[in-house]
Amino acid sequence: MNRFLCALALGVAAASANAATISIDPSSQSTVVGSTVSATVRIADITSGTAPSLGGYDLNLSFDSAVLSFSALTYGSGLDVLGLGSIRVSDTGSAGLLNVVEISLDEESDLNALQADAFALFTVTFQAIAAGTSGLTLHVNSLADAAGLAFNAATANGSIGVAPVPLPAAAWLLFSGLAGLAGISRRRSRDVNDLAGDLAGDLAGDLAGARA
Amino acid sequence: MIVLDKKHSSVLALAIACICASQASHAQTACNVTHKIHDVQGNASTQLAGGVHDDVSPLNGATVIIEGVVVADYQSIPQNTRSGELRGFFIQEEQADQDNDPSTSEGIFVFTGTPRLDVAEGERICVTGPVSEFFGQTEITATAVNSLVRTASSAALPPAAEVAMPVTGNVDDYFEQFEGMRVHFAQPLYVSEYFEVARYGQIVLSAGARPFQYTHTDSTPTAAEYATFLADLARKRIILDDADNVQNGPLPAGKFYHPFPNGFGIGTQGINFFRGGDTVQNLTGVLHWSFAGQAGTDAWRIRPTLATPAVFTVANPRPTAPPNPGGNVRVSAFNVLNYFNTIDTTSSDSNGPCGPSGTLDCRGADSAAEFQRQNDKLTTALSKIGADVFGLMEIENNGGAAVPAVAELVNRLNARLPSPVYKHIQTGVLGSDAITVAVIYNSAVVAPKGSPAVLTAPAFVDPNSTGQQRNRPALAQTFEVIAAGNPDKGAKFTVVVNHLKSKGGDGASGADNDQGDGQSAWNSTRTKAASYLVNTWLPSDPTGQGDADYLIVGDLNAYKGETPIAAIKNAGYTDLHQAFEGSDAYSYVFDGQLGYLDHALANASLAPQITGLVTWKINSDEVTVFDYNDTVKDTGEAAFEAEPTGNPLYEANEFRTSDHDPVIVGLDLTVPVLLGDADGDGDIDSQDVSLIVAARNQVATANDPRDVNTDGVINAVDARLAATRCTRAQCAT
DSSP: OOHHHHHHHHHHHHHOSOOOEEEEESSEEEEETTOEEEEEEEEEOSOTTSSOOEEEEEEEEEOOTTTEEEEEEEEOSTTOTTSSOEEEEEEEEETTEEEEEEEEOSOHHHHHHHOOSSEEEEEEEEEEOSSEEEEEEEEEEEEEETTSOBOOOEEEOEEEEEEOSOOOHHHHHHHHHHHHHHHHHHHHHSOHHHHHHHHHHHHHHHHHHHHO | OOOOOTTSOHHHHHHHHHHHHHHHHHHSOOOOOOOOHHHHHOOGGGSOSSSOOOOOOTTTTOEEEEEEEEEEEEOOSSOOOOTTBOOEEEEEOOGGGOOSOTTSOSEEEEEOSSOSSOOOTTOEEEEEEEEEEETTEEEEEOOSTTOEEEEESOOOOOOOEEEOSSOOSOHHHHHHTTTTSEEEEOSOEEEEEOTTHHHHSOEEEEESSOOBOHHHHOSSOOHHHHHHHHHHHHTTEEEEOOSBOOSSOOOTTSOOOOSSTTOSOSSOBTTTBOOTTOEEOSOEEEEEEEOOSSTTOOEEEEEEOSSSOOOEEOSSOOOSSOOOOOSSEEEEEEEEEEEOSSOOOSOTTSOOSBSTTSOBOOOSOSSHHHHHHHHHHHHHHHHHHOOSEEEEEEEESOTTSSSOHHHHHHHHHHHTSSSOOEEEOOOOOOSSSSEEEEEEEETTTEEEEEEEEEEOOHHHHOTTOOSSOOSOOEEEEEEEEOOTTOTTTTOEEEEEEEEOOOSOOTTOOGGGSOOSSSSOTTHHHHHHHHHHIIIIIGGGOTTOSOOOOEEEEEEOSOOTTSHHHHHHHHTTOEEHHHHHHGGGOOSEEETTEEEOOEEEEEOTTTGGGEEEEEEOOSSTTSOGGGSSOOSOOOTTOOGGGSOOSSSOOOOSSSTTSSSSOOEEEEEOOOOOOOTTOTTOSSSOOHHHHHHHHHTTTEEOOTTOTTOTTOSSEEOHHHHHHHHHTOSSGGGOO
16 A cells, blocks of 8 residues: 555545445355345444444345346344344335345444444345346435434445356356456446545554554 | 361371371271372482482471372281381372472382281372381381271372483482382393392392403502492492391291292292393382391392282303313313311301311311212212313311311212222312312323422412411422323323412401402402412422423402402413403302402413313302202301201202302313324334334424434434334333
8 A cells, every 4th residue: 555545545534434334245246047146235344342333224225127036135133233133124025126224222332332343234135037237236215323313324336247057168267257357347437435435444444453 | 176277287287197097997088198208208409419328308207198009018917027027018109199300209118017907019008107217218107006098909000110220420319219119120130149149138130231340351450440430330230139138038938039929949040040140121119228137238129029020031041061161181270169078067257176277167068968968069060070180279178187178079079970080189288277279180181290389488378478378378280191092192281279368358457458449458468479479489390390381270369450360471371261261251250240260371381282261150150049058057057057948949960069160271282292102102112113114214294203303304313213212121112
């Protein structure tokens, strides 16, 4: 990391009270028609052991319903740090749109003390139904911190490539390579702020870890 | 034989008259009249000016012979020596013999004592006797043998003279012209005062309308204006009396009070009894200046005759049910007139075993039988009102007793209800008087919040430092609406019950003396207390509940225009009588004048939440003899305190429960929104969080409990914020 990038990252961190990011993990992956594929929506950079913490979210995840079919949803445990239950609601009624909500019922102090710096919000499993590429686009309806105040987070979208039925080995390798190139291309096209945010978040996390 | 000479002295004339009268008693035709009745009465020039009733006859002391037609007969037949009987009759000059001077009366009272002759209306009688003045009335005493001779058994009644009110000029001079005559009012007259129906059989009728108290209509009272008011009042009121001045006596026939042909009693309004505000049409009778048995009762009065009994027209029918003030919660203020569960066995003017000191007179029922009647009437009224909170006045101040009076009342009220919902606020003894204020409430609808607060500060109970409590301690209690399904559930309000010092002047001095301005005695003590109440005590949140809504109720012993009420209104309170019943509101009648002492005043926070105020006219318009008192002269009772025998006067209904009408206030309270309580069940739990989530990303409605952060939209932030405010750990239900 050169000195210029370091200065940029510190400046962004100073300008934003929380620099949390919600992203798709993995951001890019491939599968073939007829297979299942999972993507996890994660939050990162909310600092462990102290505020801010995530107290509730209401997210939309859009996908290409011609390529992927929703199969299953599993929630993470980051909003239920004591394992005593939370309010979990989802809506899969619209084609290509998944609405996922979780509201923590834990005490604010428990969330702050026990919530990790980064954790999975939920994992979605799809069935790959046709060849093509489906974006996985996140939209924040609302986020709340542990105290019940509005919370901001950047989002990072992802994608899933679906290949036709398996071909000869050489062809498979070729498609696989192309898919990887496509993913790199998308990553490069992201705007500089998202990238800076990622970098700043990483750096802030490192610093917090150093203090702890 | 004596030679008759018309120029002889009156002494000679007397001798002649006696002889002639004696002879006429056989022939029943001749009457050697010496004077016409108008000569005996004299004209106005013989009377004193200036409103002093002193109309001495120009023939006072002389013996005269007059002849006329009996227009009203109040002789004692059979002889009855009860004090107060009129023992005489009114006789009037036949029309042809009347003069043309309207200022001279054509009628006169003939006192017959133990009668020598039983006369009847419509008979022509020759009367011989001396003229005298008796309690200001000109009369002829005809008690001697042959002083009464019937000269015709049937003669035309002279036409009644037309009289009208308000009187212009001097009232006494006006009525003096008609003393002893048949008179007729063409105008309707309104029943306005009936306190003396039982004792003297008299009521006061007013021309035009029932009058209101001066300090009801004038909010800047002055002594000069009050004097003018009283003078005007006297011009438009006349007493309608019965046939005698007997106190509390049944008529000889066993009938009680005779405006109605069969006497006064329970039954049908207009036939057996009247109410205040009813009218008397075409009142005809003899005009009589009379003393009515006690000092200060000398006054002009109409006595009805057999030919022309008074006819009452129902103009103010009994209400069949309490009027509805609206709202979801009802508060009633009711001065119940001395509810004591310690029986009164001592006379009213002596000490008894009541009050905190144990040395005060018990003021209530005089026997167990009367107490039962009092309970029957009062619990009927209370159950029909059905208020959620009652502020009561004149409850025996025996909060330390095993069963305090208020507890006994609650027990008896509950006994007639499907379930025993009423409870009382336990205060113990309050202050030093024999009576106190009290609060009872429907425990199914409201619950007391915190403890009652009692105002005993000297600045309130005795602001002029007289050395004893004058105003009864005020009692404040905060309530919360708890009934499931009540739209006001969760709302709180504070009721403040008062009973300020009464208007009687006993013991008053200085600023508390009657200032002659219509506000009566102790007005300074009342005003200072009212000011302290609203400017010092209530702003201190005496019940500690942090609720802004105050309703002051109670008998403030001040009419609407008086300074104590101004003091309360100046602190931002609204007079709810004025707001909802207007200028004609009343709940009390004193001296034939309407007004309200029983107030309901809401502070600025509560006033917009009031839906109405009604007074239930079950008491002020009703005649006193319908109360719980019975005909038995109980131990300690004076004779006049027992009610007359004759017609039945008692019914176990709500009428004349007290002397004050109950006031009922309707409240539609603003329920504080518990943000996050999406299902409105009073707490916040996981169900509420789920309901908020279910409404995510909707625009909030007004006072939407799901919009916890009140930013206008419902989302996950509201859900989480609600979760942070859950009533129980982990938002457990």
